Amino acid sequence: xxxxxxxxxxxxxxxxxxxxxxxxxxxxxxxxxxxxxxxxxxxxxxxxxxxxxxxxxxxxxxxxxxxxxxxxxxxxxxxxxxxxxxxxxxxxxxxxxxxxxxxxxxxxxxxxxxxxxxxxxxxxxxxxxxxxxxxxxxxxxxxxxxxxxxxxxxxxxxxxxxxxxxxxxxxxxxxxxxxxxxxxxxxxxxxxxxxxxxxxxxxxxxxxxxxxxxxxxxxxxxxxxxxxxxxxxxxxxxxxxxxxxxxxxxxxxxxxxxxxxxxxxxxxxxxxxxxxxxxxxxxxxxxxxxxxxxxxxxxxxxxxxxxxxxxxxxxxxxxxxxxxxxxxxxxxxxxxxxxxxxxxxxxxxxxxxxxxxxxxxxxxxxxxxxxxxxxxxxxxxxxxxxxxxxxxxxxxxxxxxxxxxxxxxxxxxxxxxxxxxxxxxxxxxxxxxxxxxxxxxxxxxxxxxxxxxxxxxxxxxxxxxxxxxxxxxxxxxxxxxxxxxxxxxxxxxxxxxxxxxxxxxxxxxxxxxxxxxxxxxxxxxxxxxxxxxxxxxxxxxxx
Numbered sequence: 001x002x003x004x005x006x007x008x009x010x011x012x013x014x015x016x017x018x019x020x021x022x023x024x025x026x027x028x029x030x031x032x033x034x035x036x037x038x039x040x041x042x043x044x045x046x047x048x049x050x051x052x053x054x055x056x057x058x059x060x061x062x063x064x065x066x067x068x069x070x071x072x073x074x075x076x077x078x079x080x081x082x083x084x085x086x087x088x089x090x091x092x093x094x095x096x097x098x099x100x101x102x103x104x105x106x107x108x109x110x111x112x113x114x115x116x117x118x119x120x121x122x123x124x125x126x127x128x129x130x131x132x133x134x135x136x137x138x139x140x141x142x143x144x145x146x147x148x149x150x151x152x153x154x155x156x157x158x159x160x161x162x163x164x165x166x167x168x169x170x171x172x173x174x175x176x177x178x179x180x181x182x183x184x185x186x187x188x189x190x191x192x193x194x195x196x197x198x199x200x201x202x203x204x205x206x207x208x209x210x211x212x213x214x215x216x217x218x219x220x221x222x223x224x225x226x227x228x229x230x231x232x233x234x235x236x237x238x239x240x241x242x243x244x245x246x247x248x249x250x251x252x253x254x255x256x257x258x259x260x261x262x263x264x265x266x267x268x269x270x271x272x273x274x275x276x277x278x279x280x281x282x283x284x285x286x287x288x289x290x291x292x293x294x295x296x297x298x299x300x301x302x303x304x305x306x307x308x309x310x311x312x313x314x315x316x317x318x319x320x321x322x323x324x325x326x327x328x329x330x331x332x333x334x335x336x337x338x339x340x341x342x343x344x345x346x347x348x349x350x351x352x353x354x355x356x357x358x359x360x361x362x363x364x365x366x367x368x369x370x371x372x373x374x375x376x377x378x379x380x381x382x383x384x385x386x387x388x389x390x391x392x393x394x395x396x397x398x399x400x401x402x403x404x405x406x407x408x409x410x411x412x413x414x415x416x417x418x419x420x421x422x423x424x425x426x427x428x429x430x431x432x433x434x435x436x437x438x439x440x441x442x443x444x445x446x447x448x449x450x451x452x453x454x455x456x457x458x459x460x461x462x463x464x465x466x467x468x469x470x471x472x473x474x475x476x477x478x479x480x481x482x483x484x485x486x487x488x489x490x491x492x493x494x495x496x497x498x499x500x501x502x503x504x505x506x507x508x509x510x511x512x513x514x515x516x517x518x519x520x521x522x523x524x525x526x527x528x529x530x531x532x533x534x535x536x537x538x539x540x541x542x543x
Contacts, residue, residue, distance in 0.1 A: 048378040049086040051111040053101075055429045056091040060300045061327040063423045067091050070419035071395065071430060083385055085378050095298040098490050105130060110370040112379040115432040117364050119164060119176065120264070124486025125370075126166070126173030132369045132376050133171040138162075141380045142175075145387040145433060149178055154361055154477045163362050167481040175383075177428075179363035180436030180445065183318035183468035184356065185243050188341040190312045196220040202346040205247070205279065208313075212288040215312040221336070223310045230312045231283065232290035232305060235297050237500035238266050240316050241280060243356060247347035248276035251355055256542055259478060260534045263527045264485055264492045268499065268519055272350075280504045281511045294501045303328060309336035318343075318468035322453045322461060324415065325423055330455050343467045358472035363435040365428075386431055395427045396437060410444070412451040426452070480537045488526035495522050 054066045066072075067089040079085050090111045092100050098118050104110040105125060116122060125131045138146055138161060149160040164176040187208075194201065194211060197220050202208040212230035219225050233240035249258075249272040261269040268274075283289050290311075296302045305311055306328050314320065321329045321341040332339045349355045367383060369376045385391060397404050397411045402420050404411040416422070428435050437452065439445040449465070450458035485492075499518030506514040523531075 045084065047080070047084045047086050048375050049088065050113065050373075050375050050378045050382060051088050051090050052379070052382065053092050053111045053114045054089040055094040055097070055424070057094050057325070057423050057429075058298070058300050060303060061325065061331065062417070062421055063325060064419055064421050066423055066429065069421075071422075071427065073419070074394070075430065078391070079382060079385055083378075083381055085382050085385075087382065098493070102490065105370060105372075108372040110372055112373040112375055113367065113369060113383060115365050115367045117366075118489055119174065119364070119366050120482070120485040120489045122164075122174040122366050122368050123166065123481070123483070125368075126171060127483065127486070130371050131173050132371060132373070133173060134175065134369070134380070135165075135170065135172045137377075137380050138172065141377060142384050144384045145175070148387040148392070149433065152361075155479070160361075164366060167479060174366035174368035175433060177363040177365045177367070177433045177435055178438075179359050179361060180434065180438050181449065181465070182359055182472060182474075183465045184359040184472060185239070185316055186318045186320070186343040186464055186468045187243055187315045187346065188313060188321050189344050190215075190221070191340045191342045192338055193220040193312055201342070201344050203344075205244075205347055208344070208346045209283065209286075209288070212283070212312060213286065216287055221309060221312075221339075227310050228312065229290045229305065229310050230288040232302055232311050232314060233293050233296070234299055234302055235294060235497050235501060237280075237504065238496070240314070243315050244279065244347055245273060245276035246357055247349050247355065248272045248274075248279065249349065249355075251349040251351045251353065254542065255476060256538055256540065259475070259538060259540070260531060262534075263522075263530045264489050264496070266492075266496050268496060268522065269527070269531070274515060277500070277503050277515060278511055281506060281508060284504050285508050289504065294505070299326075307331040307335060309339055314341070319425075319453070319461065319464055322456050322464065323425055324413070324454060325421070325425060343464045345467045345470060354471050356468065356470070356472040358469070358474040360474045365432050365435065367432050383433070387433060392431055392434070395430050398422075407451065408447075410448050410451060413454040415454045476540065478538065478540050480539055482530070482533055482537065484526070484530045484533045488530065492522065492526055492530075495525055 056066050057063055059065075072089055076087050079087055097116055098121065101110065101114060101116055102121070122131060126133070134142070142161065146159055146161045152158045152160040152163055155163070160178055161175060162172065164174055165172045189202070189208075189211065191201070193215055197214050197218060199211055199214060202211050214220075215230045216225070216228060219228055221228065238245065246267065249267065249270055253271055258270055261267070263269065280289065290305070293302075303326060306314060309332060317323070320326065324330070329339075329341055332341075345354050347354060369379050373379055386395070398416065398420060400406065400411075402414075403416050403422075404413050406412070423429060426435075426437060437445055437448045439448055450461045453461050499515070499522060502518060503511060503515045
């Protein structure tokens with residue numbers, strides 16, 4: 001009898017987010033100017049000034065200056081009035097955040113409040129005394145944030161705010177945000193091109209490969225055979241081709257083995273993953289992958305290529321083509337009327353099931369306060385202030401008539417312009433403790449989510465969510481704290497990028513040599529230390 005992997009399960013219902021009562025929407029929750037806000041507490045004494053990190057995602061697609069727009073003006077005025085805190089935003093490139101934060105920390109110039117997707121780095125700085133232990137502040141300065149995040153759905157009896165607590169010394173070096181949906185990523189393909197060729201939506205990897213081959217050879221978009229790009233991605237291959245790569249992982253692999261061999265969120269050593277890389281190598285050598293992808297470190301160049309109409313397929317976030325802050329399909333259809341990307345579920349694993357990485361409850365973005373902060377308590381008061389109901393509501397939904405309108409009793413997003421554009425989905429860059437809408441019931445959350453894409457019918461969003469959530473399973477929580485990855489993360493991430501690119505671009509006869517050599521170098525560069533620690537500390541099911 002085959003062993004069933006921990007990530008295996010049947011399809012789940014479409015658009016069923018986590019049940020998590022955080023924010024009950026009603027028009028009445030927007031207070032009038034000058035009215036006391038629920039939980040508000042204007043600090044006494046003189047005004048305190050703090051610096052706060054904010055991601056810079058560029059200005060492509062009409063995005064605004066992340067440090068100076070209507071949202072930042074609103075935040076600055078309101079937190080100054082209510083908390084006597086003067087906020088100054090400091091931009092950090094989303095695509096180079098790890099190296100930038102490392103440099104700022106080393107120089108003692110990091111903002112008073114920072115966030116990063118690199119938790120290992122935060123934990124490493126904490127152990128070195130470089131960031132504050134937030135434990136003493138959870139029940140004092142962070143009461144609203146603790147209440148907002150609520151109970152942890154994966155660890156009974158614990159509040160979610162403690163999710164990233166170091167299990168050895170019980171220190172809380174950072175607060176991980178909470179992701180509100182089960183969808184993670186999707187593959188999208190040009191349906192208008194398929195229709196012109198008389199091809200159905202692909203349901204297998206081979207059908208997908210054949211469709212891209214037809215795009216290349218028959219040029220259904222009339223873009224020119226030398227200009228057409230069947231599939232494009234960025235240098236972050238493990239994400240922008242992750243759904244393809246991970247479909248090759250052994251579906252019956254035990255969770256223990258998957259956990260042990262996962263290094264800095266990369267599955268290079270997990271059985272089956274290499275074959276996924278071989279599939280991408282085959283695609284590349286067949287002329288199906290953008291030859292210039294090694295130049296796309298950030299997404300802007302790739303996005304502009306997609307909008308120009310020459311790309312046949314992409315992969316990435318489950319809602320990537322519909323996101324208003326990226327405007328992939330909005331701008332594509334302006335350039336190519338009738339162009340249409342749709343999600344497809346066409347990468348079954350060896351057992352015939354389309355296993356996918358489900359979105360983790362812990363969203364990965366971690367807020368922390370560096371020891372160089374001159375006003376750490378003010379930084380935490382600001383983070384707590386953000387988590388108050390009326391503040392999170394405004395930052396996620398904005399003003400009626402400008403950012404949303406009320407349709408059937410719920411806020412439906414509308415296209416904003418100028419300083420009211422959201423540079424990130426639901427303004428997550430300004431609310432780093434939560435990713436996604438959190439309403440009082442799953443049904444209401446689903447309705448608000450589906451209505452939050454102003455340019456697209458709700459049915460499009462529901463279908464993309466359904467496909468991404470089908471057979472998706474987040475990894476169970478392993479209650480241990482790991483240390484080895486912290487100082488090695490940046491090196492291993494950079495080296496893995498090189499291995500991915502070189503392996504995809506290698507000649508077919510050289511693939512094994514290039515991949516194996518790259519993985520070996522990765523192991524001796526620190527990955528083996530991380531694997532050894534994960535094996536020694538593993539706690540959980542054996543299967």
